[in-house]
Amino acid sequence: MDAQSRFWAAVTGLSVEGPVEHRRLVGPTPGHTIWVNAVDRPHTVKNRLHLDVDAAHRDDVVALGATLLAPCEKTGYAWSVMADPEGNEFCVFERGRKVPAYRLHGIGVDCADADALAAWWGRVLGTRVVYDWGWCSLEGVAADDRMTIDFNVVPEPRTVPNRVHWDLTGDVDALLAAGATRLWDMPDWTVLADPEGNEFCVFPE
Template sequence: MLSLLYAAQDPRRLERFWSTLTEGQESIPIRFFPTDRPKTGLNRVHLHLTSETEEHQRRTVARALELGGAHLDVGQKPEEGHIVLADPEGNEFCVIEAGNKYLANTGFLGELACDGSRATGLFWSAALGWPLVWDQDEETAIQSPTGGTKIGFGGPPVAPRTDNERMLFGIDGDLDRLLTLGASLVEGEPVDPDGIPFKIY
């Protein structure tokens, strides 16, 4: 079982934002935990929300803004169909345009888009028992055999680890097994092949 662990200065506010915006349509649970450190830089993980129609996309954006989100410029081009927003603590997410074939049949929370290598994509595929649904040019994506949210890894270059990671994966698993699959320990903490920490329940 996988979950997304989400650091927040105000966990209750951020939980309200996401639970209201997604209306509980999350095949990967999001768990919020407190931090006293403000966000700096771009996150290693950001969420992609899907749209059924252009009107659905507009409604999702409007709802996010009503709940305390904001438009965000990360260098996207005007002709691109997705809309980049930030949640109330500045965490990036995208509302993807209708008709996106890559995210077809994923649900409203279409993807966790991650900065990560192919080796890390293969590690999480093996750890979760989720098959690869994309493997091209060092970019990978995995998805549960039952469908739902994809997890994509964008390939190199992979940004170095920072001491202020806002989003981490949590897994109900066995440490020894995960070590045989490619994880390692850094100061007693499990990390994936890219050196990014994750939590074991």
Template structure:
């Protein structure tokens, strides 16, 4: 049994506007269903996408605090010129420069229209086949422990790990990396950005959730009420959700 990461979930005051921003930022299409907006590869909606992590934006009544998000996206570039063009295009879409104490670095730190930080990376060979999202980056205290939990929780495999940095990626290749970076800060506010996981067709969601609890995940009450997904936190308190299979998959 294993779970597959299928999307990065953003909370926003204006889910439609933030969803459109991320769709345009990534060169994708925005799909609105009910109160949420999903950004995925161009064309008709395919969910879950077999390779990429989509971006799902959900409305909440609280604005982002001034505290830096502990989860953010790194965007890939293919050349210095492309990096500069991408930064200029993102700023024209409403992104703003962000100072998270990065100092002089070759990447550019920006924030989306509601203040969610993200990075536009300089060209790096390792990200040549990821698509527009190079990595989902998670701040943590113990990179080795996070790699162990998330490798066991999902079908993604560890590419490298040391005390400061751990890297996972789908065993099928393609799509972004999941990276854990050790830092001094611990969680102080609810996550504004988190991962959503999905069972494979034929797997039992309740059994998967029980397996995650045995690995060290804990139940999380965000006031979600009676919903088809399950909210959990990893051993360092990062929030994530286990989604229910679509009806067609659940019956297969």
């Protein structure tokens, strides 16, 4: 947990706070927060959700402990696919000298129906869907105006609980009426699932 927290703090440009069991990476506002929680299951299949980050060069991320899985030169995309020390996939966009201090800029979502899932989340979050080169994206959904959520169709089905998810504030009953599924209740938040089964946490407004 400690090593994983320090790795992601260095990759994203955030600072580490909190006890080892429930580390959080914090930035200039509460919206710039990533929680790093211990779970009792290892990474066994490709993650349905992953983070997209900026870096001056991917070698800088390798030096922090990442593994290069697919370089951009071979995939033909603008990013390289990497894995963190626990095997969680993420994408690195090389920016050279233009790399910002806060380097998380997106969340990628693998799904069966990108159009439908992006439209659902667009309604829930109150933002429009942007279509570009076969991708469906939501913009302006987080504290940083560069942040996007990008939906991509994949052939493989969802088989295990997600290791990455996002939290939001909202009305649970309204989300259930919109098509979410209640999974379980915690003292301070409720865990729901979107129409494709992806878990997310809802905190009261």
